[in-house]
Each structure stands twice: as C-alpha cells, then as structure tokens.
Amino acid sequence: MKARAFSYVRPATVAEALLAFAEAGEGASYIAGGQSLVPALALRLQAPERLIDIAHVAELRGVSCDGEWLRIGALTRHADAHDDPLIARYAPLLALAAPHVAHPAIRNRGTLGGSVALADPASEFPAMMLALDAEMEIAGSAGTRRVPATAFFQDLYQTAIEPGELLVALHVPVARAEHRCAFDEFARRRGDYALVGCGVMLAMPGDVVAEARIAFLSVGSTPMRARAAEAALAGQALDAEAIRRAQAALADDLDPPDDEQVPAAMRLHLARVLLGRLLGRMEMAS
Amino acid sequence: MNAPLGALDRPNSYIGRSVSRPNAKRLLAGKGRYVTDLVLPRMLHAAFLRSPYAHARIVSIDAGEARAMPGVRLVATGADLAKLCTPWVGTLDHFKGMKSAQQLPLPVEEVLWSGQAVVAIVAETRAQAEDAAEAIVVEFEELPAVVDIDAAREAGADRAASGIADNLCFASRLDTGGIDEIFAGAAHVVEEEFHFGRHTAVTLEPRAILADWDASEGKLTVHHATQTPYQFQDLYSRHYGIPEANVRVVAPDIGGSFGMKLHVYHEDMAVVGLSMLCGRPVKFVADRLEAFVSDIHxxxxxxxxxxxxxxxxxxxxxxxxxxxxxxxxxxxxxxxxxxxxxxxxxxxxxxxxxxxxxxxxxxxxxxxxxxxxxxxxxxxxxxxxxxxxxxxxxxxxxxxxxxxxxxxxxxxxxxxxxxxxxxxxxxxxxxxxxxxxxxxxxxxxxxxxxxxxxxxxxxxxxxxxxxxxxxxxxAFYGIGGARISAQDGAVLAVTPSGDVRCQISVTEQGQGTETIIGQIVADQLGIARERVRVITGDTENTPHGGATWACRGAGIGGETALQAARKLRENVLGLAAAILQARPGDLDMRDGVVVDVLNGAERVSLAEIARIAYFRSDTLPKDASAQLTVAHHYAPQxxxxxxxxxxxxxxxxxxxxxxxxxxxxxxxxxxxxxxxxxxxxxxxxxxxxxxxxxxxxxxxxxxxxxxxxxxxxxxxxxxxxxxxxxxxxxxxxxxxxxxxxxxxxxxxxxxxxxxxxxxxxxxxxxxxxxxxxxxxxxxxxxxxxxxxxxx
Amino acid sequence: MTAPVAITLSVNGETLTRAAEPRETLADFLRRDLGLTGTHTGCEMGVCGACLVMLDGAPVHGCLIFAVQAAGASVQTVEGLSESAMIADLQRAFHERNALQCGFCTPGVLVTAQWLLARKAAPSREEIRDALSGNYCRCTGYEAIVDAIETVARRRSAGEAASRFLEEPA
CATH class of the missing domain: 3.30.365.10 (Aldehyde oxidase/xanthine dehydrogenase, molybdopterin binding domain)
Structure with a gap:
C-alpha cells in the first residue's frame, strides 16, 4: 500500500495555493491534515500528480468571534473543536461532537475544514454545519464567497466548492443563552463511523421550542436536515408527545440507503431512537 | 509422575512464580527485531498482482511495460516458478477419502479466489513494485464462482477448482448407535441451527518473509515470521530441492501469530523462488489489504x-x-x-x-x-x-x-x-x-x-x-504423513563463566515461551534465572522440534527443558563430586553454587566448575567426564x-x-x-x-x-x-x-x-x-x- | 517533480536533513531512512495505531502524514522517548504487569499513554480505554495495558520519580 508518485508544494498564502492548483490543473489536490486523503492515496483510490500542502497558510488558521459569528479557520484541528474556549462557548455543539470523531491521534491531525470539504455523509462535522446553520467561506480565482450549509452539501462527496477552490473558514452563528444543543451517535466501536448520528440545536427562549435544527449523519448520500421533525417541535413545549411526533416525522425526512449489514429500516429505527433519547435528555435538562 | 516440584520458598524456585519476561524489555524500548524491520544488503522487495475474480482462467499475461519500469528487477509468473518449485497437496492420510487440488506458488492456468497472487514483481522498493503491478495486463476468463455451501454439494454443481471431481473435500461420520430411538423416547428435545461467521487472525504484524538465496554456497536463508521454523525448513528443502542442512529458517520477534503463521502461503513459497531467480535477498511483507485476502480464514x-x-x-x-x-x-x-x-x-x-x-x-x-x-x-x-x-x-x-x-x-x-x-x-x-x-x-x-x-x-x-x-x-499430524514434529529438543550448556545457555525448539511470539523455559531450567538446575539465556527460532542454532502450535510450548517444550536441565544437573554434580571427592548424591546446587545437601554448606560455584572444565581439565581426575553440554529430546508419551x-x-x-x-x-x-x-x-x-x-x-x-x-x-x-x-x-x-x-x-x-x-x-x-x-x-x-x- | 526533495526536521532532538520522495510516509521515512524501526506499520491507513509518533508534542499516525509534510516539525519516536527516560515508568509498569505480548502495538500504545498522562493526571479506567480507542492490540485483551497505565498515573500523582528502566537487569 504505497501511494503513486506525486510532486509536493507548500504555499504560504491562499493566493499561492490557488495559483499552484491552477498551474497543475485537475491533477492537483490540496492536503491539510490528510487524515482521509492519505489513506485514499495509499490505497491508490486517488492519485493526484501534485499535492498542495495548505497546512502552513496563515489565513486558514485561528478561531475568532465578532459577537454575531464565530469564524473557525479551516485548519482548526478536530482536537481544537473540543479544547478551544471560543468554540466551547459559541458553538458548543462542535465540542460535543468532537470526541466522537475517530480516535485521538486522528483528531490531533485532522482539520475541520478538511472534514467539511470532503463532506463524508458519515462524518460528524459536516452534519453539524447543517445543525448550526453555518456558512462556508470559499476562496477562488474570482475572490471569496460564503455558502450556507444547506446549499453547500450537494451530493455524495460533492459540495459547492468548485475544482481549484479552497475552503477558507467556517462561519457559525453564535449560540445564545436560549440555545440548547445535544449530540450523540450509535457506533459499533468507539471512533468508528456511526450507524447513525445526530446533532440537535434548539432555541428555547422559554418553555416552548422557538426553532429546532436537527441534522443527521450516516443516513444518506449527504448529511441531512430533518425538517419535518424540526417542524413537529417548533412552537411546542418539549414534552413526551412532541418528542414522539418528531420521531414519527423522521419517516418523511430520511430515506436511508439499504444494505444487508444495515438495512434502511434499521437506520431509520436507530435515527428515531437516537432523536428520542437526545430530546429526552434535553427535556430533562430544561 | 508428579513429584512435587519444590516449594516456592527455596532459592531459584521459579516454577509457579509470576516473573516478568526478560525479552519484553527490548520490545518496550522499540528495539524489537521483526522480519518487517530487517534489511539485508542488496535486498529487493516483492509485490503481487492479484486476481480480481473469485474463479477465472488466466488467458494471457502482458508484463512488457512493467519489466521496463524504474527499479524493476524481475517479473515472474506461475510458469517461471513452477520450474523451480514442486507442487503440493494439502491432505493427510488419516483423513480417509480427503482430496484437494494441487497448488503451486503462483497459478499457471486457474485462479481460485479473489485476491490470489497471480504475478510477482520484484523491484528496488515496494512502491516501485506496486507501480509496476499496475502496468501489467492480465486477461482473465471469468468462471462460475462457488460460494454457497448447499449449492456446492449438489450433483453437477460447478466445481471450485478444475483439479477436483466435486466440491466435497472431506466427510466424516461418528455414530454410537441407536440415536433416532433415543431422541424419539426422550422427555425433552431441543434443537437449533447455528451459523458461525468466517473470521481471521489479524495479527498486528502482517505476514513477513525475507528469503536470501546464496548460489555460491547453495544455501537458502529465510527470515520468516513463523511459529514453526523447522516445518518450513523441511518444506523449502523438499519443494525447492535444496539439501535440508543448507536451508536455514530464522524466526525473530514476531508480531502475533495465533496459528495463522504456520501455514504455507503461496506468496511465501514464491518469495523463495524469486530470491533464487534474482540471486538477491527478496522481502515480502503483506500489507493489510493483502493480509485479509491471503491470510488463512x-x-x-x-x-x-x-x-x-x-x-x-x-x-x-x-x-x-x-x-x-x-x-x-x-x-x-x-x-x-x-x-x-x-x-x-x-x-x-x-x-x-x-x-x-x-x-x-x-x-x-x-x-x-x-x-x-x-x-x-x-x-x-x-x-x-x-x-x-x-x-x-x-x-x-x-x-x-x-x-x-x-x-x-x-x-x-x-x-x-x-x-x-x-x-x-x-x-x-x-x-x-x-x-x-x-x-x-x-x-x-x-x-x-x-x-x-x-x-x-x-x-x-x-x-x-x-x-x-x-x-x-x-496422533495429530505425524500419523497422517505430515513432517510435523510432536517432539521438542533442547541443548543446554554451561558457559565458561558459569552461565547457562538453552537452545530449544519451541518458539516465542510474545506468549512468554522463552521466559517459562528459563524459569524451568533455572529452577531445575538451581541457579538464578538471570543467568539462563534462552535461544529459540533458528533452525541453525536449535535442535529440531515442533515449535509452537496446539498449546504445546509449556507442556512439551517445558518438559523437554525440565528433563534436559535434570540431565545437565546430574553432569554438573557428578563433575563437582569428582572435583570435591564427594558423592554426587550428597550434593545439590543452589543459586549457582554446589552445596552439601544436608547442611547447605557452600562447596564450589558453578563458575568454578566451568572454569576447571573448560580451561584446567588437566587438574581433573582421570576418569572425570566434563560434559557441561547436554542435548535432549522429549516426545509426549x-x-x-x-x-x-x-x-x-x-x-x-x-x-x-x-x-x-x-x-x-x-x-x-x-x-x-x-x-x-x-x-x-x-x-x-x-x-x-x-x-x-x-x-x-x-x-x-x-x-x-x-x-x-x-x-x-x-x-x-x-x-x-x-x-x-x-x-x-x-x-x-x-x-x-x-x-x-x-x-x-x-x-x-x-x-x-x-x-x-x-x-x-x-x-x-x-x-x-x-x-x-x-x-x-x-x-x-x-x-x-x-x-x-x-x- | 516527484523526485526526492530535501527536508529538514527534528527527530528525537536531533535536527537532520534527508532527501525523501514526496510519496514516502513519515512512518516509512523513520523506519527506512533513519532505521528507527520501533515505529511499526500495521495497516497503513490510520486505524491500528502501531505507527503513532509525537509530532510537535501530540500523537499522530506516521502512516497518515508524508515525510515532506513534517519538514520543519519536531518528531519523537519510541526510541527517543525511551532513551530520554521520559517513559521509563511506563515501560517499567508495562513490564511488571506483562502489558504486552508480541510487542508490535507497544510503541504506539506507549505514545498514547504518555500523551494521556501529560493531559490528565488521574484518568479513570474508562478514560484510559477511550484514549486507547485507536490502538489495536491482538494479544493482551487490553486489561493489562489499562492496569499498567493506571499504575503509572498513581505513581506519578504520588510524586514517585521515574528511575531508569532499560539499564536494569531483566
């Protein structure tokens, strides 16, 4: 299992990185943490002619907050999602999800930007971008643009990022006092890709759910928002009846893939159980 | 019979005691020496092109482009290796009626499972060998794959291999008689259909082998991550026609085995031939994907x-x-x-x-x-x-x-x-x-x-x-005609400084074989176990024996060591008696010193006995026999x-x-x-x-x-x-x-x-x-x- | 260019410059170019944990990073941790408890253990197991490893100084 030969460049700025890609054309690939890319190269499933190492581009680093939005640089590591005080305060859902991402050594190296740009439907962070209503900042030859999460994830491993473009940062609306969040997943072993995972954000200024955002991983070709379940909760008190209706509504939201190991009915069932447990925990806590 | 082996409060009473493994220290320091770590001068690396089909006929192989690629030293097919290596059949005589298709290192006509190695590529680096493997074009004609156990046994079913008459390898029946009547008359009958999945050993170190053919000496040295070096010495000797004494198999530190590393694998047999064809050492380490499709399940x-x-x-x-x-x-x-x-x-x-x-x-x-x-x-x-x-x-x-x-x-x-x-x-x-x-x-x-x-x-x-x-x-293998030993051998020697070296045929994969052998030898001789060096895993440095399988290391290897140690102790005390002009029966050894049995008074150290035996034999009585090395074999009876x-x-x-x-x-x-x-x-x-x-x-x-x-x-x-x-x-x-x-x-x-x-x-x-x-x-x-x- | 490029990095405290093919992983570089064979490769896809090394102080998979990416960084392998006696108490506890058999996973396990105890002085058994979630061991069944790490946590918390391990008789 040795990768095919490639050349390697290490740009210092976003502009240099974009240029390096443009020079190489479709045969180039960006690498940051590389925790998903390197296995694909070792397995020769991918064989770029040039690797553009963006790990030293300063513009892609750092976490900051302007009071409305939390900006998470694309190079922020999974481990930082758990440890960073700004993330813990303004996007606690990410801190809850982080320990479920693979194993410690992967979290020390993998980046949030890399995970979101890869858009693996079984990964935690892409789904959490949906639950957080985040926006992705993308740099290209024509400048930068921000794409909302709902428009960002398009199909299996397909996002709004065009070839050669670079994910610069994740922008997350800051969590307020009225927000409650929860995350959990069912994985066969600690750190495995989950059979199903779910992040929930509730805005609860009082006893009633003003807004619910529910996102699932491992239930389809992209991370999925559960709009019908959200609607079942909106305007309701978070009680057993509302939770039951949200669980039932998942049949309209999710159409999981069917395979012998994990039949579609199994995933839907587990999604319901998981949502019920998460909302139940939030009910107990509120 | 089980004479008590001694109370734990005696000096050097190690049998029954929890002690750490001396050989674990180098593993903890990252100084393990696994086959995957070994590098020999001019060593080459092998990779294999594998079959994408579960069953297919090989129509043609085009390796022209691969042969010309950077670093490539050899591309070998089944036909190339069949000229060197005789085929094998996996049957045993005592399994009556058993059959199996003949095997070669690489297939000549027919591939039998998805992942079977088809073409070998030898290059300066593993990456270059993999590059070349991608450039080889093999045309396969897909044949029906036999996968279902019931369909496989139906009359006229497709056969899993063309060399067999049908898909039944072996059948056996046991019957004490009258079973139907007993069930008919029973108060309770319970029944169930059970399914047990296929699984595999997943040793953390995958299979690894480094074959080194030296044509000048006509000698083959194989560094092989195996439990059973002697078995492979015999197999390489017979299938490649090399005199047994010219085949050396060395099994150094091994990253797990669990029974998986004692079978013949096609790639391993091929690597020996590849080294002969290249005249250089050739190494093959199965990567994890290869392990899943080639290690035994x-x-x-x-x-x-x-x-x-x-x-x-x-x-x-x-x-x-x-x-x-x-x-x-x-x-x-x-x-x-x-x-x-x-x-x-x-x-x-x-x-x-x-x-x-x-x-x-x-x-x-x-x-x-x-x-x-x-x-x-x-x-x-x-x-x-x-x-x-x-x-x-x-x-x-x-x-x-x-x-x-x-x-x-x-x-x-x-x-x-x-x-x-x-x-x-x-x-x-x-x-x-x-x-x-x-x-x-x-x-x-x-x-x-x-x-x-x-x-x-x-x-x-x-x-x-x-x-x-x-x-x-x-009764396990030997009876069926397999050259797999049920006995073990040990050579025990007192060194000139009074240390003890034990060369024994059982092998170590981390379970602690060397440690328990050291405990037994030290216990039975009466010396500190730090002074016993145990050597395993090298056909050139240990006697022939079964090595490690079927839970035999402690029982058979341990008894071998025990009997050898008692034999050596007898020789040591006999020599001490000659030196001391005492009777052997009045002497004992404790902590490396010969003492009087009765009062424990120290008489002469083992180091002194060894010094005299090796350097001043002139001072020994004429009839004294200084046999400070013993060889001993033990087979279960x-x-x-x-x-x-x-x-x-x-x-x-x-x-x-x-x-x-x-x-x-x-x-x-x-x-x-x-x-x-x-x-x-x-x-x-x-x-x-x-x-x-x-x-x-x-x-x-x-x-x-x-x-x-x-x-x-x-x-x-x-x-x-x-x-x-x-x-x-x-x-x-x-x-x-x-x-x-x-x-x-x-x-x-x-x-x-x-x-x-x-x-x-x-x-x-x-x-x-x-x-x-x-x-x-x-x-x-x-x-x-x-x-x-x-x- | 896919040809080897010169990289400079610190390995076990020593700054060195070597030529490496861009496609060579850090694990292969350490093993092949530097002879540091204590770093093992068990899966080459970041699952088994046998190749863990400290990169700028945190464990990463040597098989999931190319050596060229590590240029300018500081790497510590089991050999370096061992020779500096940083993990002498871990090695001792593993030895006493027989928390290894074949030893192939052990370097990666030691790297994880050292990092865990640096971050958390008295982890629970569950936390130890969680930290080990990416370290595959086929031999021990894990319990002895957890025991040994727990013992070291206790000894370190009690202020016991780590005496050297390797020079002692076995």
Missing amino acids: ARDHRVRARMAMDTEGMILAMDVDDVTAIGAFSTYPRTSAVEGNQVIRLMGAPYSFRNYRAELSVVFQNKVQTSQYRAVGHPIACAVAERLVDMAAARAGLDPVSLREKNLIADDAYPCESPTGYKFEALSHRKSLARLKALMGYDALRAEQAALRERGIHRGIGIASFVEISNPSP GYPFAFTNGVQGCHVELDAETGFVKILKHWVVEDCGRIINPLLVDEQVRGGVVQGLGAAFFEECRYDENGQLTNGSLADYLVPMACEMPDIVIAHIETPTADTALGAKGCGEAGTAAASAAALNAVNDAMSPFGASIAQIPMTPTRLLKALGTI
Whole structure:
C-alpha cells in the first residue's frame, strides 16, 4: 500500500495555493491534515500528480468571534473543536461532537475544514454545519464567497466548492443563552463511523421550542436536515408527545440507503431512537 | 509422575512464580527485531498482482511495460516458478477419502479466489513494485464462482477448482448407535441451527518473509515470521530441492501469530523462488489489504444440532450435522479439515452423556483458504453444546448452572473416554463450575438481573464449560504423513563463566515461551534465572522440534527443558563430586553454587566448575567426564493429548431498542495443570477471551454472491478494541498431567474456546423476556434487532 | 517533480536533513531512512495505531502524514522517548504487569499513554480505554495495558520519580 508518485508544494498564502492548483490543473489536490486523503492515496483510490500542502497558510488558521459569528479557520484541528474556549462557548455543539470523531491521534491531525470539504455523509462535522446553520467561506480565482450549509452539501462527496477552490473558514452563528444543543451517535466501536448520528440545536427562549435544527449523519448520500421533525417541535413545549411526533416525522425526512449489514429500516429505527433519547435528555435538562 | 516440584520458598524456585519476561524489555524500548524491520544488503522487495475474480482462467499475461519500469528487477509468473518449485497437496492420510487440488506458488492456468497472487514483481522498493503491478495486463476468463455451501454439494454443481471431481473435500461420520430411538423416547428435545461467521487472525504484524538465496554456497536463508521454523525448513528443502542442512529458517520477534503463521502461503513459497531467480535477498511483507485476502480464514460453519434429555434433566444424546466451507483447496501441510474434525469430536465433551451421532462435510468454495487459527474448532463445538444445554435447561425449567452441575463429568470419574473417542486423564469440571459460581457471585447476579428487568434493563448471564486439546502427540499430524514434529529438543550448556545457555525448539511470539523455559531450567538446575539465556527460532542454532502450535510450548517444550536441565544437573554434580571427592548424591546446587545437601554448606560455584572444565581439565581426575553440554529430546508419551478444561461466565447488558450489547464483565476458571508462571497464564487467557468476544460480537469476513470479500480492511473488519472489552476475572484449578514430571498443559486456547459460547448464552439470556433468541455469531445489532422482531 | 526533495526536521532532538520522495510516509521515512524501526506499520491507513509518533508534542499516525509534510516539525519516536527516560515508568509498569505480548502495538500504545498522562493526571479506567480507542492490540485483551497505565498515573500523582528502566537487569 504505497501511494503513486506525486510532486509536493507548500504555499504560504491562499493566493499561492490557488495559483499552484491552477498551474497543475485537475491533477492537483490540496492536503491539510490528510487524515482521509492519505489513506485514499495509499490505497491508490486517488492519485493526484501534485499535492498542495495548505497546512502552513496563515489565513486558514485561528478561531475568532465578532459577537454575531464565530469564524473557525479551516485548519482548526478536530482536537481544537473540543479544547478551544471560543468554540466551547459559541458553538458548543462542535465540542460535543468532537470526541466522537475517530480516535485521538486522528483528531490531533485532522482539520475541520478538511472534514467539511470532503463532506463524508458519515462524518460528524459536516452534519453539524447543517445543525448550526453555518456558512462556508470559499476562496477562488474570482475572490471569496460564503455558502450556507444547506446549499453547500450537494451530493455524495460533492459540495459547492468548485475544482481549484479552497475552503477558507467556517462561519457559525453564535449560540445564545436560549440555545440548547445535544449530540450523540450509535457506533459499533468507539471512533468508528456511526450507524447513525445526530446533532440537535434548539432555541428555547422559554418553555416552548422557538426553532429546532436537527441534522443527521450516516443516513444518506449527504448529511441531512430533518425538517419535518424540526417542524413537529417548533412552537411546542418539549414534552413526551412532541418528542414522539418528531420521531414519527423522521419517516418523511430520511430515506436511508439499504444494505444487508444495515438495512434502511434499521437506520431509520436507530435515527428515531437516537432523536428520542437526545430530546429526552434535553427535556430533562430544561 | 508428579513429584512435587519444590516449594516456592527455596532459592531459584521459579516454577509457579509470576516473573516478568526478560525479552519484553527490548520490545518496550522499540528495539524489537521483526522480519518487517530487517534489511539485508542488496535486498529487493516483492509485490503481487492479484486476481480480481473469485474463479477465472488466466488467458494471457502482458508484463512488457512493467519489466521496463524504474527499479524493476524481475517479473515472474506461475510458469517461471513452477520450474523451480514442486507442487503440493494439502491432505493427510488419516483423513480417509480427503482430496484437494494441487497448488503451486503462483497459478499457471486457474485462479481460485479473489485476491490470489497471480504475478510477482520484484523491484528496488515496494512502491516501485506496486507501480509496476499496475502496468501489467492480465486477461482473465471469468468462471462460475462457488460460494454457497448447499449449492456446492449438489450433483453437477460447478466445481471450485478444475483439479477436483466435486466440491466435497472431506466427510466424516461418528455414530454410537441407536440415536433416532433415543431422541424419539426422550422427555425433552431441543434443537437449533447455528451459523458461525468466517473470521481471521489479524495479527498486528502482517505476514513477513525475507528469503536470501546464496548460489555460491547453495544455501537458502529465510527470515520468516513463523511459529514453526523447522516445518518450513523441511518444506523449502523438499519443494525447492535444496539439501535440508543448507536451508536455514530464522524466526525473530514476531508480531502475533495465533496459528495463522504456520501455514504455507503461496506468496511465501514464491518469495523463495524469486530470491533464487534474482540471486538477491527478496522481502515480502503483506500489507493489510493483502493480509485479509491471503491470510488463512477460520470457522465458517453451519451446524444443525439437537440434544435429548430425560425427565430428570440428564442429557441423553446429541445429534450434529456440521457443514464447513474452506476455500477452493485444503491448506498445506496441516489441511483445512482439522477444524471440522475437532468440532464434531469436541462436541459436548464436558458432559457425561454416552450417545452421539455426527456428520461432517468439508466443502470447497472460491474464497480464501481456511485453516487452523487459535482454538481450532473449540469455539464452535462449545457454543453449539452450551447453547443447547441452556435451551434444555429452559425447557426443563432448571437453572443453567444446576443442569450443568448434574451433567458435567464428575471429577472422580477419570480416566474416562468421550463418546467421540477422546481419552481424558483427569479434568475438574465440577470443581471449576463451583469456583466460577462463587467468583461471579452468581446468585446475586441473578437477583440483580430480576430486579433490573422490572426497570426495563436487560442483562444476561451466560455460562460455558469447555475442554481444550493441548500437548498433541504424533496422533495429530505425524500419523497422517505430515513432517510435523510432536517432539521438542533442547541443548543446554554451561558457559565458561558459569552461565547457562538453552537452545530449544519451541518458539516465542510474545506468549512468554522463552521466559517459562528459563524459569524451568533455572529452577531445575538451581541457579538464578538471570543467568539462563534462552535461544529459540533458528533452525541453525536449535535442535529440531515442533515449535509452537496446539498449546504445546509449556507442556512439551517445558518438559523437554525440565528433563534436559535434570540431565545437565546430574553432569554438573557428578563433575563437582569428582572435583570435591564427594558423592554426587550428597550434593545439590543452589543459586549457582554446589552445596552439601544436608547442611547447605557452600562447596564450589558453578563458575568454578566451568572454569576447571573448560580451561584446567588437566587438574581433573582421570576418569572425570566434563560434559557441561547436554542435548535432549522429549516426545509426549501416554495420552495422545493432554486435555484441559474450564468454565467461563459472561455478563452483558442488551440495549433492546438498538440491539447494542455492552459486555459488563467476563470470568474464567481454567485448569491447565501445573502453572509455571501465573502472570503469563492469566494474560494468555485474557487475550484468548477477547479473541472469542471479537468473534461473538464483531468479527466476520463478509462475502458477496460473486465471492468478493466486501470488508477486507482494518476499517471494515471490526476487531475488538479497548473501549468495548470488559475486565476479565481469572481463577485456576490445578490438575497436573501425570504424563510428565512438569505436569503442565496448554492454556493459550482456553480463553477463545468458550468466550463466544458464554457470550451467546448471555445475550440469549438477556433476550429471553422478549421470547427472542439468536444462534449466529457475530451477534450484530442488526441481527439482534431482527431476532427481537424490531426490524 | 516527484523526485526526492530535501527536508529538514527534528527527530528525537536531533535536527537532520534527508532527501525523501514526496510519496514516502513519515512512518516509512523513520523506519527506512533513519532505521528507527520501533515505529511499526500495521495497516497503513490510520486505524491500528502501531505507527503513532509525537509530532510537535501530540500523537499522530506516521502512516497518515508524508515525510515532506513534517519538514520543519519536531518528531519523537519510541526510541527517543525511551532513551530520554521520559517513559521509563511506563515501560517499567508495562513490564511488571506483562502489558504486552508480541510487542508490535507497544510503541504506539506507549505514545498514547504518555500523551494521556501529560493531559490528565488521574484518568479513570474508562478514560484510559477511550484514549486507547485507536490502538489495536491482538494479544493482551487490553486489561493489562489499562492496569499498567493506571499504575503509572498513581505513581506519578504520588510524586514517585521515574528511575531508569532499560539499564536494569531483566
């Protein structure tokens, strides 16, 4: 299992990185943490002619907050999602999800930007971008643009990022006092890709759910928002009846893939159980 | 006979003592020397192009472009290697009627499984060899793949290999008679169809081999991550036509084996030929993907079984049909029929019933070969019998422990024989069960279980008694014509400084073989164990012997060391007596000093005796014989196998909504006879249990209908990891075998033998309030939710 | 260019410059170019944990990073941790408890253990198991490893100084 030969460049700025890609054309690939890319190269499933190492581009680093939005640089590591005080305060859902991402050594190296740009439907962070209503900042030859999460994830491993473009940062609306969040997943072993995972954000200024955002991983070709379940909760008190209706509504939201190991009915069932447990925990806590 | 081996309070009384492994220190420092680490001058690397089809004919091979690529030194096909290496057939004479297709290092005409190596590429680096493999074009003509065990046995079925008449490799039948009548008249009959998934060893160090052919000397040196260097010395010698004395096989540190690293693999045989063709050392390390499609797999059984019981709760009989699929040919040289054979012969072995019928069918199919892996056949026999015992207990309204208490062979009933012909010298089933019950706090666990059920928490308790085969005599392989030794040899020498060197044929893979051999030698000689150097794993530096398989290292290797040490001690004391003008019988050795037996007075040190023997033999009396090196061989006599026994308990919690199971705790009481090092025995048992729990909940090689392995990576084949495994409580009963002075039996397979059975019973116990049951491992959440009727 | 490029990095405290093919992983670079064979490769896809090394102080998979990416970084392997006696107490506890058998996973396990105890002085058994979630061991069944790490946590918390391990007789 040795990768095919490639050349390697290490740009210092976003502009240099974009240029390096443009020079190489479709045969180039960006690498940051590389925790998903390197296995694909070792397995020769991918064989770029040039690797553009963006790990030293300063513009892609750092976490900051302007009071409305939390900006998470694309190079922020999974481990930082758990440890960073700004993330813990303004996007606690990410801190809850982080320990479920693979194993410690992967979290020390993998980046949030890399995970979101890869858009693996079984990964935690892409789904959490949906639950957080985040926006992705993308740099290209024509400048930068921000794409909302709902428009960002398009199909299996397909996002709004065009070839050669670079994910610069994740922008997350800051969590307020009225927000409650929860995350959990069912994985066969600690750190495995989950059979199903779910992040929930509730805005609860009082006893009633003003807004619910529910996102699932491992239930389809992209991370999925559960709009019908959200609607079942909106305007309701978070009680057993509302939770039951949200669980039932998942049949309209999710159409999981069917395979012998994990039949579609199994995933839907587990999604319901998981949502019920998460909302139940939030009910107990509120 | 078992003379007491000495109290632990004597100096140098190491037998029975927990001591650390001297050879573990270099592993902790990152200084292990594994085959994967070895580099020889001018060494080349091999990679293989593999078949994408489960069954196909090779139409053509075009390697022109590959041969011209950077770093490539050789591209070899099956035809190239067939000129050097004679073919092999994996059958044994005592398995009557067994058949298998002839094998070569690389296929000439026909590929038999997806992942089979077809073309070898040798290059300066592994990456270059892989680059070249991508440039080779092989045209295959796809043939029908045999994958289903029932379809494979139908008349006129497609054959898994063209060299066989049909897909039945081997069939066997046992029948004590009158079984149908006994079942017809029984008060209770329980029956079930069991499915045991294929799994594989997944040693952390994959298979690795470095062959070095030196044409100038006509000598082959193979650095080989194997358990059995002598077996491979014999095989390389015979199949490549090299005199045995010119073949050296060295097995250095090995990153796990578990039975997987003692079979002939096509790539390994090829690498020897590649080195001969290149005239340079050639190394092959299977990467993890290659390991999944070329290491032996194991298990893969479907067992239909029933058990008859009388009104008193006594088991009357068992009736068993085992169909097992093994791949397209039988593994060489130990075959792929041993597991099935042990399944039907170990079935119900802990119990006293006398009536038994079994049918075994060993079936070819186009998948990776299966063969011996840790606890061969045991987990299947154990799970089937133990689950039926639990079902019978439920049918009779008895507690599972009570039913076992009634039916286990009584501890005073030995020697006795199983209905399948196994001869038991002395076992301790009932004592072990009583110990387990106390250890688990069984009654309290049952009370807690009942209370928790009221609150919707579903815990389960599973028990499984087992018998393990250890210390095999030539009845295992030798009798079938295989050149696999059941004896071991040791050469023991006092060095000029009075240290002791022990060169012995048993081998080390981390279980602590060298440590226990050192303990035995030091104990029996009467010296500090730090002064004993144990050398293993090199055919040029140790005598011929069976090495490590079937739990024989401690029992047979240990007895070899013990007898050799006693022989050397006799020589040392004889020489000391000559020097001291004393009688040998009045002398003893303690802590490396010859002393008077009666008062312990120090007379002369071993170092001084050695100095005189090696450098001042002129000062010795004329008739004194200074034989400070002894060679000794020992083969098991008496019972054909030393059976061990034990019982395991498993405690689980089932999340009935999700089908996820948490293993709360696991207990083992086992009896491996004399324990040489409790620390090492306990860790053998723990490691074995976890491999059994892996089989119970996680591990399975999954194939599609075309014979393609669909989860052949370490990300997709789920091995047990730290978070999911429980703490494991272990206790011992010691019933030494009287066949040896040491009295030791094996312990390496005990954990694996019954862990999955105990887990199966525990999960079924947890599901019983739902009226649900499962008879398949691994017990995945999907299967459990299906069993519960949730999906 | 896919040809080897010169990289400079610190390995076990020593700054060195070597030529490496861009496609060579850090694990292969350490093993092949530097002879640091204590770093093992068990899966080459970041699952088994046998190749863990400290990169700028945190464990990463040597198989999931190319050596060229590590240019300018500081790497510590089991050899460096061992020779500096930083993990002497871990090695001792593993030895006493027999928390290794074949030893192939052990370097990666030691790297994880050292990092865990640096971050958390008294982890629970569950936390130890969680930290080990990416370290595959086929031999021990994990319990002895957990025991050994727990013992070291206790000894370090009690202020026991780590005496050297390797020079002692076995």
